[in-house]
Amino acid sequence: MLLPAEKELLSILARFAEIRIRHDLRPTGHSSRELEDITYTLCVMTGTRTIDKALAAADAQLEQLRASRQAATGTDPVLAA
Numbered sequence: 001m002l003l004p005a006e007k008e009l010l011s012i013l014a015r016f017a018e019i020r021i022r023h024d025l026r027p028t029g030h031s032s033r034e035l036e037d038i039t040y041t042l043c044v045m046t047g048t049r050t051i052d053k054a055l056a057a058a059d060a061q062l063e064q065l066r067a068s069r070q071a072a073t074g075t076d077p078v079l080a081a
Contacts, residue, residue, distance in 0.1 A: 004045045006065045012042055013058055 004012075016038045023031035039051050046057035 003061055003065065006062065009045065009058055009061060009065075012038065012045060013055075016042055 019031065019034045019038050023035045039054070042051065042054045042058065043049060046054045046061065048054040048057050
């Protein structure tokens with residue numbers, strides 16, 4: 001399975017969070033459809049079938065992308081000035 005670009009995955013996660021909060025605060029037919037669409041998109045991007053699994057897979061993919069970037073640059077994320 002191909003991994004999505006980090007920027008795209010972060011964008012979809014942010015959009016999911018924004019739509020989910022908006023829908024939870026004031027649910028409408030429109031917000032329900034938006035939530036279904038973004039959930040489907042996130043599931044497709046992560047190769048999963050449920051939002052819980054999609055969120056877990058997205059976290060794992062982001063960690064893998066960060067680890068790959070750190071290995072390539074030789075930086076230590078723990079040390080910050």
